[in-house]
Amino acid sequence: MKQPVAILGASGYTGGELARILANHPHVEVVYASSERFAGKPWNAIYPHLGRAGSLILSAMDADAAADAAQIVFCALPHKTSMSVVPRLLERGCTVIDLSADFRLKSAATYEEWYETPHIAPQLLAEAVYGLPELYREQIRGQKLIACPGCYPTSVIVPLYPLVKAGAIEAEGIIADCKSGVSGAGRSPSQGVMLSELNEGFKAYKVGKHRHTAEMEQALSEAAGRELTVRFTPHLLPQSRGILSTCYVKPIGEGDAEAARELLRQAYADEPFVDILPAGVNPATSDVRGANGVRISVDMDHRTGWMLVISVIDNLVKGSSGQATQNLNLAMGWEETTGLETVALFP
Ligand SMILES: NC(=O)C1=CN([C@@H]2O[C@H](COP(=O)(O)OP(=O)(O)OC[C@H]3O[C@@H](n4cnc5c(N)ncnc54)[C@H](OP(=O)(O)O)[C@@H]3O)[C@@H](O)[C@H]2O)C=CC1
């Protein structure tokens, strides 16, 4: 029998992508989906590509109604909104897979500093697990509250964590130069995401103050065993989806790109969603469009002594809804790739 699932924030981009992925999942069925603006309309009126899988009528969000309908709840909601419902969902015994930023940072003070809002459920931060399966798989199994990572942090932490942990690169001085497709900004209309503003243009934004910096620093500091800082600059690409992150790092020792590749190959040897590219090949966002993968290249700029670690993900799949599905599978004790086989798996 399929397990009933609820999606809060079902009309957004990540909610829509979850619908697409879960439609192919053999163990779950979405029985409750929320939207404020489109309540009363069928899901496929917003996302016609869902076809029959989107015949559910959207409801205005009600945590108790969601918990009555399903014991597994995805929160594809903006930060702040998520933490307003998660405590009630947990009280009702639900397994909560939260795609927002509300439970990713371990320190309420750090959250409040970067998100400029009080954390209203700080007591849950210690029990929430950071939902990056390649690093925290064992902690995610059977968990009740999983905080899915941000899209940029996924693209930076996956390639750099093993290199920092092994002492192959200097912990200080990491530069994360990242570019995202505009679906990363969500589906709510605003001037900044209009085609006429974005098309054939390219810009940096939130320079020196993007909130994902804290998330990258939290994970990479753990890898280093001491506090480090990351210089992160996000840019907006004139395309719908995909993130490409170019990380500039200082190797320790002579700077051997093949040794760094081998270290990553070993760290991710059994990972179906991580692909370490051979010398001379660099990844493109189109490589992972619709796929749950991370593709990574490593090059050495011998002239300057810097190593370049480049990664790509689809922000709506490995960057959010695909990773959320990996987390669902781990939380429920199912094969981790379930429902994700129809998107590319790397050998
Ligand atoms: N887009 C991306 O690439 C990524 C997004 N995330 C995170 O995932 C979450 C969802 O992102 P995304 O799908 O892009 O966002 P969208 O803006 O596309 O969708 C947000 C959803 O939340 C609903 N919503 C908004 N405000 C409220 C409210 N006050 N009460 C109830 N429902 C509300 C919206 O409903 P309505 O129909 O009423 O608008 C909509 O369904 C965010 O926290 C985001 O930061 C994480 C990684 C990547």
Ligand SMILES: CC(=O)N[C@@H](CCC(=O)OP(=O)(O)O)C(=O)O
């Ligand atoms: C292109 C774009 O605007 N991207 C978003 C990141 C989306 C995301 O993952 O944000 P959360 O941490 O809130 O989940 C941004 O820079 O704010």
